[in-house]
Amino acid sequence: MAKVVCVLYDDPVDGYPKSYARDDLPTIAGYPGGQTLPTPKAVDFQPGTLLGSVSGELGLRKYLESLGHTLVVTSDKDGPDSVLERELHDAEIVISQPFWPAYLTAERIAKAPKLKLALTAGIGSDHVDLQAAIERGVTVAEVTYCNSISVSEHVVMMILGLVRNYIPSYQWVVKGGWNIADCVTRSYDVEGMHVGTVAAGRIGLAVLRRLKPFDMHLHYTDRHRLPAEVEQELGLTWHATREEMYKVCDVVTLNCPLHPETEHMINEDTLKLFKRGAYLVNTARGKLCDRDAIARALENGQLAGYAGDVWFPQPAPKDHPWRTMPHHGMTPHISGTSLSAQARYAAGTREILECYFEGRPIRDEYLIVQGGALAGTGAHSYSKGNATGGSEEAAKFKKAG
Numbered sequence: 001m002a003k004v005v006c007v008l009y010d011d012p013v014d015g016y017p018k019s020y021a022r023d024d025l026p027t028i029a030g031y032p033g034g035q036t037l038p039t040p041k042a043v044d045f046q047p048g049t050l051l052g053s054v055s056g057e058l059g060l061r062k063y064l065e066s067l068g069h070t071l072v073v074t075s076d077k078d079g080p081d082s083v084l085e086r087e088l089h090d091a092e093i094v095i096s097q098p099f100w101p102a103y104l105t106a107e108r109i110a111k112a113p114k115l116k117l118a119l120t121a122g123i124g125s126d127h128v129d130l131q132a133a134i135e136r137g138v139t140v141a142e143v144t145y146c147n148s149i150s151v152s153e154h155v156v157m158m159i160l161g162l163v164r165n166y167i168p169s170y171q172w173v174v175k176g177g178w179n180i181a182d183c184v185t186r187s188y189d190v191e192g193m194h195v196g197t198v199a200a201g202r203i204g205l206a207v208l209r210r211l212k213p214f215d216m217h218l219h220y221t222d223r224h225r226l227p228a229e230v231e232q233e234l235g236l237t238w239h240a241t242r243e244e245m246y247k248v249c250d251v252v253t254l255n256c257p258l259h260p261e262t263e264h265m266i267n268e269d270t271l272k273l274f275k276r277g278a279y280l281v282n283t284a285r286g287k288l289c290d291r292d293a294i295a296r297a298l299e300n301g302q303l304a305g306y307a308g309d310v311w312f313p314q315p316a317p318k319d320h321p322w323r324t325m326p327h328h329g330m331t332p333h334i335s336g337t338s339l340s341a342q343a344r345y346a347a348g349t350r351e352i353l354e355c356y357f358e359g360r361p362i363r364d365e366y367l368i369v370q371g372g373a374l375a376g377t378g379a380h381s382y383s384k385g386n387a388t389g390g391s392e393e394a395a396k397f398k399k400a401g
């Protein structure tokens with residue numbers, strides 16, 4: 001029988017909810033492009049409830065225990081004394097969400113000799129040392145598409161929030177003010193602006209589609225070019241390099257995976273290519289950007305605003321400069337874990353577990369690493385190597401209390 005260790009974020013500070021703001025979720029027929037929604041044989045949860053926190057258990061306990069497996073659920077994931085470290089020695093499966101990532105470094109994988117499956121309940125498996133997983137023959141899988149649309153909505157919200165100066169204006173209301181001039185001296189329309197996405201995969205393309213009705217000029221750069229009819233339909237300008245795209249954009253959004261090729265791609269040098277006063281929105285991964293270079297660019301006006309929900313490490317230490325830098329619109333990592341998204345990725349997690357335990361193949365689109373090599377989506381979108389370096393810093397959040 002297998003031991004499954006599931007690392008989830010903490011319950012709300014006032015306890016696991018007894019009621020919700022809405023009674024149900026809208027019905028979604030499928031994903032754009034035709035990929036089907038998760039297809040588990042059954043689920044043991046009510047869609048629309050909080051599944052991603054410790055008490056929600058991704059709705060997995062009944063299913064796993066009915067098969068005789070052991071489920072350990074914890075939020076205690078960082079540092080050598082964490083529950084995760086203590087449970088690794090006989091864990092066969094580790095489930096983790098990118099919002100509260102269980103960093104599976106090479107050292108941790110070495111401490112887990114029985115580990116066979118690292119399952120991401122979400123999208124983005126950069127918290128796993130993929131090189132170590134490849135070498136050890138550990139399968140890495142994620143629930144492709146489960147929250148791509150959720151994130152694209154967040155990106156659009158953040159672009160509008162930054163350009164229109166929403167957060168500082170909201171704060172004037174809360175402070176009891178009516179300071180219109182203070183609000184509008186940094187407020188613009190997005191109409192007519194040039195917006196570019198680094199990567200036009202599921203999220204990047206969905207962002208472009210959502211921005212089209214705002215009459216913005218749409219740009220993208222990607223390793224593979226979109227079909228000509230899509231470029232035509234949306235009026236897209238493709239750029240062969242990121243650098244070429246940065247130069248012409250008022251707003252840049254990052255929507256590519258983190259892997260050794262993309263780590264710190266936004267840095268002191270590449271920021272110099274941006275138009276002065278550009279806005280940068282990053283909901284992909286914190287480590288795509290050099291932390292201190294972003295803070296400096298906001299301080300010296302090279303960037304007019306920065307927003308996103310991804311940090312490195314996560315949780316971000318209390319003294320992380322992105323908490324206090326000027327003109328930012330950061331949230332904790334939430335864009336892909338709306339209640340709507342949770343229902344999909346909990347179902348997808350269940351689907352992957354059913355495949356694993358029943359000896360059926362995991363869908364190709366869910367695979368990142370299998371059989372000692374990048375596989376499926378991983379072979380298409382990732383490169384070999386490790387992007388977990390520095391993740392031990394996450395323990396600083398716990399120490400600070």
Ligand code: NDP
Binds near residue numbers: 204224257262333
């Ligand atoms: P997709 O796999 O659909 O898209 C990723 C795209 O990135 C692909 O088009 C890929 O290109 C492209 N890409 C990879 N490397 C590069 C590179 N070096 N330069 C330019 N483009 C590159 O994934 P999603 O759109 O669903 O998700 C993208 C990322 O967003 C995830 O990897 C994850 O990190 C993040 N994410 C964040 C969430 C959140 O909650 N904030 C939730 C979900 C995802 P090609 O296919 O041409 O190789």
